Amino acid sequence: MEENRNANVNEDVSRIVKDFVGDYLSEGANSENMHGWLSGEMNKLMPEMSADEADSASREIIDSVNDLNGRIRSVQEADNTEDWFREEFNKEKAELSIAEKGKLLTEAYNGLSNAESGFTGEAPELVEDIPEEEWDNFALIQMSSDVVKKANTASLMSVASDEEETENSIQQGIEECIELEGAEVITSETGTAADVGIKCAAAGAVYAAKKKGMLSEEISQNATTRDISSMAVGVVETAKVCINAASGACSAEDAIERIQRVGVARVVNMLADKAPGVCARIGGIFGPQGAAVGLAVGGVISFLARTEVGEFFKNGLNKVATKARRGLAKVGKKVKNGVKNLFNKAKSKIKKIFA
Numbered sequence: 420m421e422e423n424r425n426a427n428v429n430e431d432v433s434r435i436v437k438d439f440v441g442d443y444l445s446e447g448a449n450s451e452n453m454h455g456w457l458s459g460e461m462n463k464l465m466p467e468m469s470a471d472e473a474d475s476a477s478r479e480i481i482d483s484v485n486d487l488n489g490r491i492r493s494v495q496e497a498d499n500t501e502d503w504f505r506e507e508f509n510k511e512k513a514e515l516s517i518a519e520k521g522k523l524l525t526e527a528y529n530g531l532s533n534a535e536s537g538f539t540g541e542a543p544e545l546v547e548d549i550p551e552e553e554w555d556n557f558a559l560i561q562m563s564s565d566v567v568k569k570a571n572t573a574s575l576m577s578v579a580s581d582e583e584e585t586e587n588s589i590q591q592g593i594e595e596c597i598e599l600e601g602a603e604v605i606t607s608e609t610g611t612a613a614d615v616g617i618k619c620a621a622a623g624a625v626y627a628a629k630k631k632g633m634l635s636e637e638i639s640q641n642a643t644t645r646d647i648s649s650m651a652v653g654v655v656e657t658a659k660v661c662i663n664a665a666s667g668a669c670s671a672e673d674a675i676e677r678i679q680r681v682g683v684a685r686v687v688n689m690l691a692d693k694a695p696g697v698c699a700r701i702g703g704i705f706g707p708q709g710a711a712v713g714l715a716v717g718g719v720i721s722f723l724a725r726t727e728v729g730e731f732f733k734n735g736l737n738k739v740a741t742k743a744r745r746g747l748a749k750v751g752k753k754v755k756n757g758v759k760n761l762f763n764k765a766k767s768k769i770k771k772i773f774a
């Protein structure tokens with residue numbers, strides 16, 4: 420029964436993703452008018468939605484994508500991820516007391532622990548509420564550090580679980596030897612117009628699927644538009660990193676580091692939202708349920724490449740590989756080895772975490 424539901428959800432959401440992302444790429448949408456294009460797509464797919472609601476949702480998606488892109492660029496340049504997280508969090512929550520910040524970080528930690536538990540099947544390592552009078556700057560620093568470590572682990576776990584499907588889809592992409600203009604969009608630099616456009620299109624697709632009731636069991640009812648945008652941005656960013664790792668443009672170690680840093684930026688972005696239910700929201704987005712939605716949306720290593728975006732991922736990888744190859748078989752082996760190396764490094768790091 421559960422398998423049938425998952426198959427139906429994947430099929431329904433994939434269709435919406437194809438509508439949004441496919442339209443964006445095929446129409447050559449003007450990224451400077453992303454708001455008009457995105458609200459128009461929502462009205463086309465959901466004619467029952469009012470113009471004001473479509474307008475508001477599209478603006479919130481665009482703002483969320485831009486905010487998170489800024490954080491991703493910032494964290495990738497940071498000398499120390501934990502210091503960066505603490506500074507960003509304190510800046511966002513400057514109005515809160517130390518105890519209030521501690522409570523929020525505890526919720527984030529427990530949400531990430533629940534996500535981790537979903538992948539391992541083990542009981543989550545939860546932190547009980549700490550009395551208000553026991554919070555001080557030292558306790559806050561320690562909890563911030565613990566949240567970053569949990570975010571790193573959760574980010575890796577979603578990547579390290581999909582090796583076989585990823586290898587198969589990469590090999591198919593190489594064998595088909597097809598090139599699409601969409602590949603250039605997927606691999607464009609974070610924050611460029613093309614990058615913002617593809618992320619907004621993907622976020623719009625998930626928003627529409629949730630609005631139509633397709634994801635009632637996969638995404639928490641408390642999930643906000645910012646949360647949904649975080650998922651879409653994570654999917655596209657992971658695709659870029661994995662393409663680079665598979666083609667040899669960066670090492671597996673660098674790829675792992677970048678994936679983890681994107682995860683940390685996403686946690687800060689979700690904490691910046693004033694919506695309640697931080698634990699459930701983070702646990703859902705970073706856990707297996709969020710990964711299941713990503714399966715239908717992403718087509719990236721962490722979320723099994725099967726959708727329209729997956730086609731762009733495979734062909735984008737093929738395009739990178741084609742420039743360097745002397746023979747198809749040789750390149751195919753090199754790329755598959757690159758992916759295998761990434762997975763092995765990720766799994767090895769996870770084992771060390773739990774050792």
